[in-house]
Amino acid sequence: MRMKTLIRIACSFLMATLLPLQAGAQSEVKLGSLNDFTGPTSDVGKDAALGIREAVGYVNDTGGINGKRIKLLQYDYGYRVPEAITTYKRFRDFDKVVAVFGWGTGDTEALAPTVAKDKLPYLSHSFSAFLADPKKTPYNFIYGTDYSSNARAAMTAWYDQVWLKDPRFKAERDKGVKPRFVSFYMKACPYCSAAIKALNDHAAILGFEVGPDQDVPLTALDVKSQIIAVEGFKPHLIWHGNIVMSVATALKDARALGLKADHIVNNWGFDENLVKLAGPAAEGVIGPAVNAFYGEKAPLMDKVVEYAKKMTPGVPQQNRLIRTVQSWVDVLLMREALVRADKAGKLNGPGIKEAFESIRDWTPGLGRPPITITPTDHRPGSFVRVYRIQKGKFNLLEAVDLKKRWPEKWDMWLGY
């Protein structure tokens, strides 16, 4: 009797293993996706992962890749480099995917030389400027403006709209005081420190005085000592390089300790959750957004909301973030490249790379400024929208076009 039960279980297991193999025989395109559901970046990672799943659902419902369905293989890697490597090997050797959606800066940068060697296109949520120089990382692509451009744009917008206009600073401006600036970020984290070189360079261009950088862990629960450390410097402006939870903590502690400084935030620290978590401390905070916020009026946004409701009914609408929309841009850009490569009959690494690099002034809607990717420059654009939080709402502060403003420097900033 016991033996029979065992055999039954074994048989049903075998069936369960073999059946999907048969069913999957029709033509499909396999894509791998590394996501963080549980690690230190899960405050934004979970929503992004859901967005990828929903966007792929939308792509499959609307014709897939020239009729081929996308088979999405999505794994949680907990923001850990070793897991990313193991999963990448799995994508390459076992699942045999045609392209990968990446996540973190640390793992994407570390894998970049290997990705180039394997000729496996890698479109990441990390916008490290480092990944945008095809001379160094030919198979890496990003769908949003790079961190360095985002930081430069946020700094520029604050300088134009606040420092030069706000009556608070009139006395100091008239005296010719230079605006004082410090950065708060986790020094050992490649994502957080990605834009530092560019920021300090930009501070010099705009004539800022730069104070001592403060080390703030991604999982920080208390940032008071760092705030106290900069009190003597009396900064006018603080840049936060971390992610929402940690940034919210820093904002609250700055408010609690009465630090009189304005705040600019990198794009992964600036979303709907920041307003919820930091409350009144988020008032006046400035940051870039690479596309429209969730539910904002923009082409295709109705589909984003529709698929979120349909495919992930468990997550309440008010908890969805701009990250979902970013993932849609991510997936739709990938689709565009795959469709072009497939039309050319080259649905393989070099073919998809070529297809990515043929994209000019293309946008999926969703408030994403047009994307242009060339064989010599993988930065998707120079146009950054910078927002300010006012009464819990995101209001456009300034749209900065870095290329227009510093045309002679724009090419030099590649991979910076």
Place this chain on the structure above:
Amino acid sequence: MYLPSGVYHETYRADNAWWQTTFVRAKMALLVVLLLVGVPLAGNYPLSIANVIGYTILSALGVQLLIGYCGMITLGHAAFIAVGAYVTAIGMLRYGLPYSVSMVLGAILAGLWSVLFGLPSAKVKGFYLIMTTMAAQFVTVDFIITQYVSRVGGRGHYFSLPPGTITIGPWVIDTELKVYYLMICLVTLCTVGMANLLRTRVGRAWIAIRDNDIAAEMMGVNVVRYKLLAFFVAGVLGGIAGAFWISSLYVVSAEHFQFSWSIWIVGVILIGGVGSLHGVIFGSVFVTVLLEALKFAVIPLSDAFPALSTGFLYIKEGVFGLAIVLFLLYEPHGLAYRWQQFKNYFNLWPFAY
């Protein structure tokens, strides 16, 4: 030890020989053929699993030496593996040394680093020693390597080693198969070395210390010296493990050598059997293969339950914990003991008594 009828020893040397009968020698020959020809034919994916097994064996050997043969529980061995890996990588990337030279350097430095953190063992035992080995983990990996060493060479892919970077002479190690052969060489060398070391004066001194350090000291064993020697050898083995592993990693990152890996390899020897070299190998094979098998059990179900594949990382760790608990409850001597029982059963079959 079981010997078939008619096999007699006349010398001490013959009594201590490893493979005493033709049957055993034939078994070993079969194993060699299987390892050198059989596994490589299986394809890339099984090879990559074999490489993980090899890395686990190399990592756990030093832990087995400290815990199983010298009675000093360590929860910081990943630190020495990290030293081996980083020294090898820096030696190659910054100073242009050949891989083999960097590996030797990495192993020796890891050994010395291990001695440094072994010094407290002269004074403390048991739980307190566990704390000092944990200190090794946090001081080395979370502080020195994360905050300073990993920032050598600026940001970006400085510590990136795409396949093909590592070469031994004209031999370019760029595929899983080549990593596998390197692994087989190193595992054989280290295991044979350890097995022999344990039969010498040094090994007997370690075992005496493990069984009763006061008695050992009374018999004239210099306890501190031998404890530090154990730390040195364990560190060297860890260093070799680290130096080997970068060949299949593509990148060296502090995150490869976290506290969880230190715990993991202690779990491996608990499952395999404490105080046994067979245990190291059985434990590594069991744990690695179990987790891979789990993956295959999860894949067919993941279409219906996407949460299973996305959360696989945590299912994996949960199963590992469960395996340790079950082994401690039902097989406290580990797989090595079970293997012994299994062999005995067949040796005596059908007249077990």
